[in-house]
Amino acid sequence: MSSRGCRVILWRHGQTAWNLERRFQGSTDIELTDTGVAQAKRAARLLASLKPDAIVASDLKRAAATAGELAALTGLDITYEQGLQETYAGEWQGLTHDEIIARFGEQYAAWKRGEAVRRGGGELETEVADRAAPIVLRHAEKLPDNGTLVVVSHGGTIRTTIGRLLGLESHHWESLGGLSNCCWSVLGQGARGWRLLEHNAGTLPEPVLGDDD
Template identity: 55%
Template structure:
């Protein structure tokens, strides 16, 4: 057996529906998001996770708690698993961002926001730190955010930055599965558990 990581994106929030940049702003799950978390938990519980960790933001933490209640585990919290910080963009819709910062919008780089390379570095450090606590056949569930998880996965897989865009986004309460092999980590599943709905995320590819 090999160590595995399940990267679980949080459930839906009102700001997801309104296409607002959430970033570090602490937005709660809406009613749909709560139901999504319960559904995802019922499916992921069958994988028998041995460790659960989440972002310190409530939308991710509450998603993790839905699983923790079923499998009788505690949820560790790690601030390094937060979403990408959006600076002045947080709380604004994509249309508002495009109108005020047309050039930055094209690059999807908030002038006072967090660079993607910094997000990738802190998220992958957290992923490695928590995975190191697993037994050889352990399963870690990380409840986090769309952009943060995608960037962390790309970094963990060793993809060069110019190819990060090739990995698509995660739907609300969908997940990716990584497994540690002899040559490092590999991606087994991506955006699993999703329905044919658009991905509403702070990420550029939405």
């Protein structure tokens, strides 16, 4: 790491209609609800006070729109990265939580046990980390000393990225827990690498409605 004392804020997008329906989004491009936009505006005010130096975001609409609220307050440009999209989950995408359990019960149970599972024939969680974590590191490297990077992404992708950057084995990533809509986690640089400083911050406790739950 060339820069020292940097922070990475991993910010999950605001609410979508599919979140409310407990419908698996994955890489499907779903827009924010009005509530999701309001969540993004509120969270952006808090994050702007941390004086970020750069914003990078998934190019899916729900993340891009969330990032746009912070860009509007800070004047920063957004760098869009396809590699920060949510986990591609094949046949699971568009199904509700109950439908997934009914049709793919064994696969779902194996995933919850921490086994390497291609949900719906899609990506492994380790493959998501393989594409997303290097993007975060690359942008973090560009920060000034003690700089702050905001990464706007998705619940599953954020969790796998945190797990990878902390050096946790993949079967332990589930223990990080999910992120509520428009909440964030903060990683900071320590003497021996990245440390988790905050997790699912930004609001009074709200339910986690997302693909990583």
